[in-house]
Amino acid sequence: MLDRMRIVLVETSHPGNIGAAARAMKTMSLTDLVLVRPKRFPDPQSFWRAAGGTDVLEGARVVETLEEAINDCHWVVATSARLRRIPWPVLTPQAFADAARAREGQKIAVLFGREDKGLNNDELQACHCHVEIPGNPEYPVLNLAMAVQVVAYELYQRHIGEPPPLVWDRPPATTTEFEGFLGHLESVLVNSAFLNPGSPGQTMTRLRRLFTRVDLDITEVAMLRGVLTQLDPGEGDRN
Amino acid sequence: MLDRMRIVLVETSHPGNIGAAARAMKTMSLTDLVLVRPKRFPDPQSFWRAAGGTDVLEGARVVETLEEAINDCHWVVATSARLRRIPWPVLTPQAFADAARAREGQKIAVLFGREDKGLNNDELQACHCHVEIPGNPEYPVLNLAMAVQVVAYELYQRHIGEPPPLVWDRPPATTTEFEGFLGHLESVLVNSAFLNPGSPGQTMTRLRRLFTRVDLDITEVAMLRGVLTQLDPGEGDRN
Numbered sequence: 454m455l456d457r458m459r460i461v462l463v464e465t466s467h468p469g470n471i472g473a474a475a476r477a478m479k480t481m482s483l484t485d486l487v488l489v490r491p492k493r494f495p496d497p498q499s500f501w502r503a504a505g506g507t508d509v510l511e512g513a514r515v516v517e518t519l520e521e522a523i524n525d526c527h528w529v530v531a532t533s534a535r536l537r538r539i540p541w542p543v544l545t546p547q548a549f550a551d552a553a554r555a556r557e558g559q560k561i562a563v564l565f566g567r568e569d570k571g572l573n574n575d576e577l578q579a580c581h582c583h584v585e586i587p588g589n590p591e592y593p594v595l596n597l598a599m600a601v602q603v604v605a606y607e608l609y610q611r612h613i614g615e616p617p618p619l620v621w622d623r624p625p626a627t628t629t630e631f632e633g634f635l636g637h638l639e640s641v642l643v644n645s646a647f648l649n650p651g652s653p654g655q656t657m658t659r660l661r662r663l664f665t666r667v668d669l670d671i672t673e674v675a676m677l678r679g680v681l682t683q684l685d686p687g688e689g690d691r692n
Numbered sequence: 693m694l695d696r697m698r699i700v701l702v703e704t705s706h707p708g709n710i711g712a713a714a715r716a717m718k719t720m721s722l723t724d725l726v727l728v729r730p731k732r733f734p735d736p737q738s739f740w741r742a743a744g745g746t747d748v749l750e751g752a753r754v755v756e757t758l759e760e761a762i763n764d765c766h767w768v769v770a771t772s773a774r775l776r777r778i779p780w781p782v783l784t785p786q787a788f789a790d791a792a793r794a795r796e797g798q799k800i801a802v803l804f805g806r807e808d809k810g811l812n813n814d815e816l817q818a819c820h821c822h823v824e825i826p827g828n829p830e831y832p833v834l835n836l837a838m839a840v841q842v843v844a845y846e847l848y849q850r851h852i853g854e855p856p857p858l859v860w861d862r863p864p865a866t867t868t869e870f871e872g873f874l875g876h877l878e879s880v881l882v883n884s885a886f887l888n889p890g891s892p893g894q895t896m897t898r899l900r901r902l903f904t905r906v907d908l909d910i911t912e913v914a915m916l917r918g919v920l921t922q923l924d925p926g927e928g929d930r931n
Contacts, residue, residue, distance in 0.1 A: 477838055482828040505831045545855045587852055589721040592744045599716055599841045606842050613826055620779050
């Protein structure tokens with residue numbers, strides 16, 4: 454879905470923001486950047502701030518009108534924090550990303566307005582809906598490139614779907630291995646008179662609860678048992 | 693939950709990034725910023741980039757060691773994009789925000805490392821888990837303040853819970869009002885010979901489907917019927 458997404462920056466003042474937006478796009482695998490009447494572009498500041506997103510910046514298309522930026526798009530949304538006299542349908546970035554994924558095969562444009570005054574009414578009304586990033590009611594004013602980052606982030610999360618599985622370097626312990634360790638531990642605690650088998654209290658329950666919470670892997674079990682054997686060599690032989 | 697969250701920036705090089713991070717925090721109602729050995733602070737660049745987040749920047753605490761930054765915290769996480777030899781538990785920003793909300797009453801620190809080389813192994817291992825922002829495998833390198841923005845954004849979304857309800861300026865049309873309009877429309881189409889009542893085809897079904905999709909409000913219904921009456925004054929009288 455990411456190749457169907459276009460980021461459109463309208464009359465951006467600061468070239469640094471254009472570069473930072475390009476970097477933000479790159480980090481989330483977006484590539485289609487269109488600039489409507491940028492104040493200063495190209496500019497060294499853009500390239501400096503783009504860092505590893507230089508290719509996105511170099512591929513940016515500069516146009517004179519919003520129409521040129523969105524003519525071939527099927528769905529156009531505006532990012533906006535402004536309340537308007539005639540309300541427009543509003544989505545959160547997450548709901549927008551869900552909707553964008555569902556619109557298979559559609560070219561989708563996301564508009565970002567001027568640093569100081571956002572998008573004007575004509576531009577806002579050219580959009581099917583508005584995306585508002587919920588934030589501090591007293592100061593919801595994200596920097597332009599930050600807003601691009603948040604929207605791009607949400608799109609990427611929808612693109613990859615479920616979070617990647619946990620990467621681990623050792624297989625998890627089986628129940629047998631886990632119980633072997635706990636039994637070993639208990640024996641050592643009894644041998645050392647830490648635990649009175651006649652009146653054990655909650656000690657083993659609490660230790661069990663502790664170790665179940667950490668999802669021990671086989672190396673960790675072996676290590677812990679190594680420690681126990683070290684501390685109580687006789688018990689290690691018996692288990 | 694937001695007042696339990698602390699953002700910790702470790703050995704930040706660029707004062708602009710500190711300011712941008714403060715602004716990002718402010719937009720998401722975070723206020724507790726700690727700087728561990730910043731390279732240049734205070735610095736005019738920080739204040740310029742902080743924009744409306746100046747109060748967060750002014751309230752920032754500068755410390756010499758990571759320990760001072762996190763000693764009073766119950767849960768400490770590190771943001772990181774690096775693969776390490778010994779993997780640590782990893783959360784997405786969303787899963788982290790869920791966990792942070794669940795840890796009622798706990799003070800929680802989120803560590804962000806150096807612009808060029810992140811956090812070192814000692815710092816990473818001081819953390820209970822790592823938060824990784826999923827991104828472009830070829831270039832997952834978010835700017836420091838961008839990473840702060842994404843994490844702060846996720847925390848704020850968990851804080852507010854469900855998205856706010858749709859704001860609209862007019863009550864929705866009732867079924868009676870909606871059907872009144874559709875009936876009016878059909879009459880006008882028949883009168884104008886656009887629709888042949890003997891062989892209507894799918895026209896009305898398609899128009900019905902169109903108008904059901906837009907959730908008409910009462911002003912829109914009145915407007916549309918005004919248009920129909922204008923185009924076919926006789927029919928307006930009859931309905």
